[in-house]
Structure formats: C-alpha cells, structure tokens
Amino acid sequence: xxTVQVTVIDxxxxxxxxxxxxxxxxxxxxxxxxxxxxKPDASTVGVYADxxxxxxxxxxxxxxxxxxxxxxxxRLSPPAQSGQNNPPAVLRNCELLGPLTVPASGDGIxxxxxxxxxxxxxxxxxxxxxxxxxxxxxxxxxxxxxRNCDVYDVxxxxxxxxxxxxxGATGVVVEGSWFHRSSYFDANPAGDANSQTHNDTGFQIMGxxxxxxxxxxxxxxxxxGAVNTHGTxxxxxxxxxxxxxxxxxxxxxxxxxxxxxRVPINIAQDAGSSRIIGxxxxxxxxxxxxxxxxxxxxxxxxxxxxxxVICTGNVYTDGTPAVIRRNG
Amino acid sequence: MFAQVDSAVTNxxxxxxxxxxxxxxxxxxxxxxxxxxxATSTPRVTIGLMTDxxxxxxxxxxxxxxxxxxxxxxxxxxxxxxxTTRTTVFTGTV
Numbered sequence: 001x002x003t004v005q006v007t008v009i010d011x012x013x014x015x016x017x018x019x020x021x022x023x024x025x026x027x028x029x030x031x032x033x034x035x036x037x038x039k040p041d042a043s044t045v046g047v048y049a050d051x052x053x054x055x056x057x058x059x060x061x062x063x064x065x066x067x068x069x070x071x072x073x074x075r076l077s078p079p080a081q082s083g084q085n086n087p088p089a090v091l092r093n094c095e096l097l098g099p100l101t102v103p104a105s106g107d108g109i110x111x112x113x114x115x116x117x118x119x120x121x122x123x124x125x126x127x128x129x130x131x132x133x134x135x136x137x138x139x140x141x142x143x144x145x146x147r148n149c150d151v152y153d154v155x156x157x158x159x160x161x162x163x164x165x166x167x168g169a170t171g172v173v174v175e176g177s178w179f180h181r182s183s184y185f186d187a188n189p190a191g192d193a194n195s196q197t198h199n200d201t202g203f204q205i206m207g208x209x210x211x212x213x214x215x216x217x218x219x220x221x222x223x224x225g226a227v228n229t230h231g232t233x234x235x236x237x238x239x240x241x242x243x244x245x246x247x248x249x250x251x252x253x254x255x256x257x258x259x260x261x262r263v264p265i266n267i268a269q270d271a272g273s274s275r276i277i278g279x280x281x282x283x284x285x286x287x288x289x290x291x292x293x294x295x296x297x298x299x300x301x302x303x304x305x306x307x308x309v310i311c312t313g314n315v316y317t318d319g320t321p322a323v324i325r326r327n328g
Numbered sequence: 329m330f331a332q333v334d335s336a337v338t339n340x341x342x343x344x345x346x347x348x349x350x351x352x353x354x355x356x357x358x359x360x361x362x363x364x365x366x367a368t369s370t371p372r373v374t375i376g377l378m379t380d381x382x383x384x385x386x387x388x389x390x391x392x393x394x395x396x397x398x399x400x401x402x403x404x405x406x407x408x409x410x411x412t413t414r415t416t417v418f419t420g421t422v
Binding site for chain 1: 347348351352357359360363365367369372393396399400422
C-alpha cells in the first residue's frame with residue numbers, strides 16, 4: 001500500500017493537506033476486470049508465472065477449502081456435501097495434471113458429476129493432462145466455476161451435465177478462460193472403426209439450465225499435429241450444445257472469442273427424445289474467426305427447430321456481422 | 329477616457345483567512361482509479377470604486393482565487409463559489 005500526501009496551496013501561499021492510500025490490485029482482481037473486455041491469452045489465464053507452486057497428490061475438496069499454489073496430480077472429484085448451499089472449495093493458482101492411469105470411459109481431471117457435490121471454483125488454474133488419452137477430458141459435471149483458467153491437452157474442455165437433475169440448474173459459470181490444443185485420437189483403445197474423438201475444445205453442453213459462458217477464448221484446433229477425418233486440424237466445435245442428458249435452457253454464451261472447429265458453435269437436437277433445445281438460450285456479442293472447417297463464414301449452426309435460440313451482436317474479427325445458420 | 333478603479337481595500341479579512349481544506353472522494357484507491365480532490369479556500373477580495381469619465385461611480389469586487397496542488401498531478405475543474413468560499417475539484421488518476 002502506498003500513501004499519497006497532497007498539499008493544497010491557495011493564492012496567498014497558505015497550505016492544507018490531505019492524504020489517500022493506493023492499494024495494489026491483486027492479479028485476481030486484474031484478470032477479473034478483463035473478462036469480456038480483452039481476449040484471453042497467456043497473460044490473463046492459468047497459473048501465475050512468478051508464484052511458486054508445490055507438488056501435491058490429490059486434494060479433498062471440502063466446503064470452504066482454499067487451496068493455492070499447488071501442482072496437483074491425480075483425479076479430483078468433489079464429495080457429496082451434507083445439506084445445501086455450502087461454500088465452495090476454491091483452488092487458485094493450481095496446476096491440475098490429472099492421473100497417469102487411463103480410465104475405462106470418459107473422465108475429467110476434475111470430475112464433478114455426483115449428486116449434490118461440494119461446489120468447486122477454479123481460479124487462475126492450468127488444467128492439462130499429464131497423460132493424454134482417449135478418455136481424458138478437462139472438466140466434467142455441474143456446479144463448477146472456472147475463472148481465468150487455461151485448459152488444453154484434453155479431449156473436451158468442459159462437459160456440462162447433471163444426470164441427477166438433467167434439466168435443472170447446472171451451476172456452471174466459465175469466464176475469462178482459454179481452451180485450446182485438443183488432444184485427438186483417431187480410434188478408441190479397442191480400435192473400433194469410426195471411433196475417433198469428437199473434440200469439443202471448449203464445451204459440450206448436454207443439459208440443464210443457467211449455464212454462463214462469458215468472455216472465454218476457444219481455439220477449436222487439434223494439438224500435436226493431429227488431422228481429423230476431414231483432413232484438417234480443426235476440432236469438432238468450440239461449443240457443442242446438444243441435449244443428450246436433459247433439456248437445455250437459460251444458457252448464455254456471451255462475449256467469447258471463438259474460432260475453428262467444424263463450426264465454432266454447433267447446436268443440435270437429440271433426435272427422437274423428449275429432451276430439447278429449450279428457451280432462454282442466448283448467443284450474444286461473440287467474436288468469430290474464419291477458420292471453421294465448414295467454411296470461413298460459419299459461426300453458429302442450428303436446426304430450424306431451435307428457433308427459440310436468440311442470436312444478437314455477434315461479429316467476425318473484422319467487425320462485420322456474423323452469419324448465423326438456422327438450417328443445420 | 330476609460331473607467332478606472334480609483335480605490336481599493338484589499339483583503340480586509342487578512343488576519344482571519346483560514347488555510348485551504350482538501351478532501352478526497354474516497355480514502356483508498358486502486359491503480360488506474362480516478363481520484364477527486366475537492367479544495368475549498370478563501371479568496372483574496374479587492375473592493376473598489378470604479379469611476380467613469382463623467383464622475384459616475386459603481387462598486388467593483390475583484391476575487392482572486394488560485395488554488396494549486398502539490399504531491400499529486402490532477403486537473404482542476406472550474407472555480408465555483410462566491411467571495412467568501414471558493415471550491416475547486418481536481419481530477420487525477422492513481
């Protein structure tokens with residue numbers, strides 16, 4: 001803290017004084033102020049370059065936990081909480097590497113899909129798999145908040161769903177984060193035909209209401225020089241929205257920077273099910289690059305049946321209005 | 329001929345004029361925030377009699393108020409108030 005002493009001098013040289021304090025902005029505050037204003041990059045996401053971290057194996061995500069400055073190996077999964085509305089477990093300036101083991105099905109470095117689990121907040125964390133594999137995603141589940149995180153070297157960045165309450169509140173807020181460098185595999189471990197990963201670099205939203213995706217950067221490209229079945233390095237999507245688990249409603253995708261993928265935002269119905277693309281879905285004020293596999297003007301693609309989706313203020317990087325396709 | 333000021337009484341309150349007072353709009357700021365400093369001072373007042381070429385007279389009051397800051401760079405706004413109290417709001421960035 002710095003104290004500034006100011007002297008006021010009148011026309012005849014008489015003086016008075018006043019002082020005030022200047023408190024340095026924390027890195028957390030600095031980054032928070034940039035959400036939706038500045039395109040995320042290495043200076044606004046992930047662990048702090050100048051703050052050392054110590055290694056730790058696993059973590060028990062209890063209500064109210066504040067765990068800082070750690071490099072954590074192993075799978076993290078918040079336990080069920082007793083009661084409701086407990087304070088979240090907060091991880092700040094932590095690098096999450098996941099386990100070395102290969103799961104038998106889709107799993108997250110942070111796997112939070114249990115019923116009524118302790119809410120988790122990740123701030124200024126770097127999430128990337130130390131052991132890339134077909135089933136390793138970044139974050140999966142519900143009641144999870146990410147702020148200014150760096151997520152890469154995983155199949156999907158964040159799979160959002162709550163099987164315990166499929167159309168209920170997801171409790172997911174993701175802001176100011178950067179998703180990139182998806183890990184692609186051209187077949188599952190069994191080697192089945194046509195089993196390549198369908199990487200959703202940023203998000204696969206599978207159900208629920210109240211999800212907020214604000215001010216993020218999603219580069220829908222594959223890492224490691226991988227090439228998809230179309231012969232390019234694009235992932236499936238930056239944001240995939242499909243009600244595989246429950247009806248999706250009250251979803252805001254706002255002020256993000258999205259590029260690549262087959263298309264950056266792909267909205268699809270779950271054919272033959274009662275789960276639908278519901279009301280209150282807003283795609284607003286996003287900035288799109290022109291690297292989509294499907295073509296340089298592809299931004300958001302949705303079926304005509306998703307007519308309730310509101311799209312407004314979306315542009316390309318040069319400021320021209322984005323083309324929204326409702327015939328997907 | 330031009331009108332002239334032919335008498336003056338300067339700053340009758342010379343011995344009771346208080347020092348200026350400054351206040352800030354907050355006590356704690358973050359870098360990049362705007363600071364507003366309000367300076368209140370007592371001006372120097374000159375009261376004179378102005379006479380024209382035909383001997384007609386009228387009173388004239390001259391107010392001198394020039395407040396400056398030291399220790400912090402800020403831009404003064406317009407000087408407001410009256411012959412007894414003047415206020416200047418300075419705006420700067422920390």
